Amino acid sequence: MRCPLPPRLALPGLLLLLLLGLRPARPGTGAAARFQPTWESLDARPLPEWYDRAKFGVFIHWGVFSVPSFGSEWFWWYWQNQKIPKYVNFMKDNYPPDFKYEDFGPLFTAKFFNASQWADILQASGAKYIVLTSKHHEGFPLWGSEYSWNWNAVDEGPKRDIVKELEVAVRNRTNLHFGLYYSLFEWFHPLFLEDKSSSFQKQKFPAAKMLPELYELVNKYQPEVLWADGDGGAPASYWNSTDFLAWLYNESPVRDTVVTNDRWGDGCICKHGGYYTCADRYHPGHLLLHKWENCMTIDKFSWGYRREAGITDYLTIEELVKQLVETVAYGGNLLMNIGPTVDGTISAIFEERLRQMGTWLKVNGEAIYETQTWRFQNDTVTPNVWYTSKSKEKLVYAIFLKWPISGQLVLTQPNATAGETEVKLLGHGQPLSWTSLKPNGMMVQLPQLSIHQMPSSWGWALKLTNVI
Numbered sequence: 001m002r003c004p005l006p007p008r009l010a011l012p013g014l015l016l017l018l019l020l021g022l023r024p025a026r027p028g029t030g031a032a033a034r035f036q037p038t039w040e041s042l043d044a045r046p047l048p049e050w051y052d053r054a055k056f057g058v059f060i061h062w063g064v065f066s067v068p069s070f071g072s073e074w075f076w077w078y079w080q081n082q083k084i085p086k087y088v089n090f091m092k093d094n095y096p097p098d099f100k101y102e103d104f105g106p107l108f109t110a111k112f113f114n115a116s117q118w119a120d121i122l123q124a125s126g127a128k129y130i131v132l133t134s135k136h137h138e139g140f141p142l143w144g145s146e147y148s149w150n151w152n153a154v155d156e157g158p159k160r161d162i163v164k165e166l167e168v169a170v171r172n173r174t175n176l177h178f179g180l181y182y183s184l185f186e187w188f189h190p191l192f193l194e195d196k197s198s199s200f201q202k203q204k205f206p207a208a209k210m211l212p213e214l215y216e217l218v219n220k221y222q223p224e225v226l227w228a229d230g231d232g233g234a235p236a237s238y239w240n241s242t243d244f245l246a247w248l249y250n251e252s253p254v255r256d257t258v259v260t261n262d263r264w265g266d267g268c269i270c271k272h273g274g275y276y277t278c279a280d281r282y283h284p285g286h287l288l289l290h291k292w293e294n295c296m297t298i299d300k301f302s303w304g305y306r307r308e309a310g311i312t313d314y315l316t317i318e319e320l321v322k323q324l325v326e327t328v329a330y331g332g333n334l335l336m337n338i339g340p341t342v343d344g345t346i347s348a349i350f351e352e353r354l355r356q357m358g359t360w361l362k363v364n365g366e367a368i369y370e371t372q373t374w375r376f377q378n379d380t381v382t383p384n385v386w387y388t389s390k391s392k393e394k395l396v397y398a399i400f401l402k403w404p405i406s407g408q409l410v411l412t413q414p415n416a417t418a419g420e421t422e423v424k425l426l427g428h429g430q431p432l433s434w435t436s437l438k439p440n441g442m443m444v445q446l447p448q449l450s451i452h453q454m455p456s457s458w459g460w461a462l463k464l465t466n467v468i
C-alpha cells in the first residue's frame with residue numbers, strides 16, 4: 001500500500017516536486033527535509049524544549065476495558081488468551097456464556113463524560129501535558145477512525161469523538177500540551193495475527209491499519225506528544241516506524257513541537273526515538289545522558305479503572321510527591337496515570353490526588369518546573385532530601401520530605417558563603433538563618449510553624465541562592 005500523502009500537498013504538487021527533484025520543503029526555512037528515515041538521523045533530533053521544562057504530565061487510560069473495569073486494562077488478553085481464573089470466573093459469574101469482548105462496546109456509554117470538566121481537573125493538577133490512550137491493545141479507537149469500521153467510539157458505544165472533545169476542551173480551557181498514546185499492535189486483529197504467523201515478513205496490518213490510522217490521528221488532532229506502545233514483538237522495520245517518524249518530524253503539522261517516546265518496535269525501547277521510557281514505572285537510579293519519563297499509575301495494580309480497588313491500592317499523595325521529586329531530581333518527567341470510569345467520570349479518589357498535586361505544585365512548582373539536575377540528586381547524609389537547580393539564576397533547590405524534629409536541616413552537598421548565600425522556604429516570606437558545617441555543607445534553621453502556618457503539606461522546598 002502507498003504511503004499516505006503529506007497533508008498539505010495535493011498529488012499534482014507532489015508530482016511536480018518529484019519531477020523537479022526536490023523534497024517537499026519546510027515552510028519558513030526553505031530547507032530540504034531535515035530528517036532521514038534512519039535511527040541515526042531521527043535520534044539526533046533535539047527534543048522540543050517545552051517537554052523538559054514541563055516535568056509533569058497526566059496519563060489517561062480509557063477504553064472498552066473500562067466497561068468491565070475489573071483486574072486490569074489487559075482484561076481481554078487475561079480472560080481469553082491467558083485464561084486466568086480470576087477473569088474467566090468474573091465473566092462466568094456476571095455475563096451470559098456466549099458474551100464476547102466486542103459486546104462490551106455498546107456498553108461503553110461515557111454517559112457523564114464532560115471534556116471541559118476533565119480539562120479543569122487536569123489543569124488544577126499542575127500538569128503541563130496530558131496523554132490520552134487514543135487506542136489501546138484492544139484496538140478500539142476513541143475517535144472515528146476511518147480504518148476501524150464499527151469498532152470505534154463514534155460508531156459504537158459513546159457515539160462521540162472522545163479525542164476531539166478532549167482536544168478542544170484542553171486547548172480551549174487550559175495551557176496544557178495535548179498528547180496521545182497509540183498502541184501499534186492489537187491483540188486479536190486478524191491481519192496482525194496473519195503477519196505474526198509469517199514472522200512479520202508480511203506487513204498487511206501496518207499497511208491497512210496502523211500506519212493510515214497514525215497519519216489520520218496526527219493530521220486530525222495534532223498531538224504534541226505521540227506516545228507509541230505495544231510493538232507486539234515486531235521490529236521497527238515491520239512497523240515502518242522510521243518512515244513515519246521522518247514524516248512526523250519533517251512534514252507533519254506538529255513537526256516543530258511534537259515529542260515522541262521510544263516504543264517504536266522491538267529493541268527500540270531505551271535506545272531509539274524521542275525521550276526514553278525504558279520500562280513502566282522506570283527509575284534509573286542515576287543520571288541519564290538522555291531525557292526520560294517515568295510513567296506510573298496512581299492505582300498500584302492497573303492503568304485502567306478497577307471497580308474492585310480499595311483505598312490501600314492507591315498511592316498516597318505523600319508517595320506521589322516523592323515520585324515526582326525523585327524523578328525530576330534525576331532529570332526525568334513524571335507521567336502520572338488515572339483511569340476514568342465507563343461513565344466518563346474521573347473518580348473522586350483520582351480527582352483528589354490530582355488536585356492535591358496541584359496544591360503542592362502551586363507552592364513548590366518553582367523547584368520543579370523548568371529546573372535542571374544538580375551536581376547531586378539527593379543528599380548523601382540526610383535521607384529524603386532531593387536537589388534540583390536553575391543554573392542561569394545560580395539557584396539550587398533542596399526539597400525535603402521529612403520535617404526534622406530538631407527544626408534543623410543538614411544539607412551535606414551545598415557549600416554556603418557568608419554574606420552571599422541566602423536561604424528561603426518556598427511559600428514562606430523571611431530568609432532563614434544557616435551555618436556552615438565543617439568540612440562541607442550547611443545547617444538550615446527551619447522556622448517554627450504551626451501546622452496551619454505550613455506553606456504546604458507532604459514536602460517542602462528550600463531555595464538556595466549563591467551556594468556552590
Ligand SMILES: *[C@@H]1O[C@H](CO)[C@@H](O)[C@H](O)[C@H]1NC(C)=O
Nearest residue numbers: 112113114115116117118120
Ligand atoms: C461541563 O463542565 C463544565 C465545567 O465544569 C460546566 O461548565 C458545564 O456546565 C458542564 N456541561 C454539562 C453538560 O454538564
Ligand SMILES: *[C@@H]1O[C@H](CO)[C@@H](O)[C@H](O)[C@H]1NC(C)=O
Nearest residue numbers: 116167168169170171172173
Ligand atoms: C472555547 O471557549 C470559549 C469561551 O469559554 C467558548 O465561547 C467557545 O465556544 C469555546 N470553543 C470551543 C470550540 O469549544
Ligand SMILES: *[C@@H]1O[C@H](CO)[C@@H](O)[C@H](O)[C@H]1NC(C)=O
Nearest residue numbers: 001002003206207211240243
Ligand atoms: C514501508 O516501508 C517500505 C520500505 O521503505 C515501503 O516499501 C512500504 O511501502 C512501506 N509501507 C507503508 C504502508 O508505508
Ligand SMILES: *[C@@H]1O[C@H](CO)[C@@H](O)[C@H](O)[C@H]1NC(C)=O
Nearest residue numbers: 285286376377378379380381
Ligand atoms: C542518594 O545518593 C547517594 C550518593 O550519591 C546514593 O548512593 C543513593 O543511592 C541515593 N539515594 C537514592 C534513594 O537515590
Ligand SMILES: *[C@@H]1O[C@H](CO)[C@@H](O)[C@H](O)[C@H]1NC(C)=O
Nearest residue numbers: 375413414415439440441468
Ligand atoms: C565544599 O567545601 C569543601 C570543604 O572546603 C570542599 O572540599 C568541597 O570541594 C567544596 N565543594 C565545592 C563544590 O566547591
